Amino acid sequence: MTARPRILAIAEAANPEWVSVPLVGWSLASALREVADVHIVTQIRNRDAILRAGLVEGRDFTAIDSEAFAKPMWKLAEALRMGEGKGWTIVQAVNALSYPYFERLVWQRFGAAIERGDYDIVHRITPLSPTSASSIAAKCTRAGVPFILGPLNGGVPWPEGYDAIRRAEKEFLAPLRSAYKLLPGRTATLRHASAILAGSRYTASEIPDRFQHKTLWLPENGIDPARFNRRATPAPGPLRAAFVGRLVPYKGPDVLLDAAAPLLRDGRMTLDLIGDGPMMPALRAQAETLPGVTFHGWKPHEAVQDILCRAHLFAFPSIREFGGGVVLEAMALGVPPLIVDYAGPGELVDETTGITTPIGPREQITRDFTRELTRLAADPSQLAPLAENASAKAQSHFLWSRKAVQVARTYDWVLSGSPQPKPDLFA
Incomplete structure (x- = not known):
């Protein structure tokens, strides 16, 4: 493409001041602004941090207030996980139940613009979890707007022999993790996605064979050179x-x-x-x-x-x-x-x-x-x-700026409109 694509980037978790998934969501969504015209849609809890990062509300991003449902569900997840930093599968299970309300509000706010053709692509960046289906995927297909999903990551099984550690981490739902494949909307989300970015090769292997032709490997994490910008110089010695x-x-x-x-x-x-x-x-x-x-x-x-x-x-x-x-x-x-x-x-x-x-x-x-x-x-x-x-x-390969270029190759591939091999994102 010669013109910069217009991207509606859905990143429910996107926060430059937090770590883990919110930092991944923010880092990728903001890096994509270098290769596309991006409007970020996020949850309202991220609003103040994004404003402090210099983005302009309304022009650069929109904060969706889904707290009426998200707040009590988060409290439920915190109670069930029984310890800070533990019970990650419990958190993801609860998020899978609360996230659809956020997407419902996103469609209420942006559905008309998507149907009008104001965006070339809708790209859902977060949630990263493959357990969270998307109702917007099918609506984008009906509107003739490509929908990109990912990077999806998670669900790596606990290795054999580590059940005691799994229980200590309150991962009681881990043995049932494959049940997410039966959740309503999962298959429809994958079917309607024009491209699926898998954040790990394991997650890519979990995508059904009939969708592998549009599944691309793009590791979830990246490097921010503003945070890690030095070179190790260990002294001689031990x-x-x-x-x-x-x-x-x-x-x-x-x-x-x-x-x-x-x-x-x-x-x-x-x-x-x-x-x-x-x-x-x-x-x-x-x-x-x-x-x-x-x-x-x-x-x-x-x-x-x-x-x-x-x-x-x-x-x-x-x-x-x-x-x-x-x-x-x-x-x-x-x-x-x-x-x-x-x-x-x-x-x-x-x-x-x-x-x-x-x-x-x-x-x-x-x-x-x-x-x-x-x-x-x-x-x-x-x-x-x-x-x-x-x-x-x-x-x-792994600076966020490089990852933005890799995602841009996916955008070009999806928007080309003609059957062709999947792009090599690491070329």
């Missing part, structure tokens, strides 16, 4: 590893301490743990006899960047990550990751940009991490090529 994340069992900070213990005791490495969570007291007790361990607690992005830039290695034995945004952030800084090859991180890291170990029982992961840490501690300089490649890949 291997310096860092961990960033919530201190909960499935992210494996205790596994990392066990794996690193022999090297910490004899001064072959140091370890920075960045983050907070319910495991903090137990981790401090575990590390009491281990020299070279620093607990930094929660830190803002700027401080996280400062600490990571002193590290040779990002050590992250998490066994269940949907997107792996923190892995990308480490790569962008030139800190190669050591990860468990499962779900999101395993899709981002290859042998040229980091080190992967297979998923398995806790004892196996501990042994594998000890082996790799021992090998790297013998000569940290061997990480230099991985650091260079990791930074280059983050810059070439």
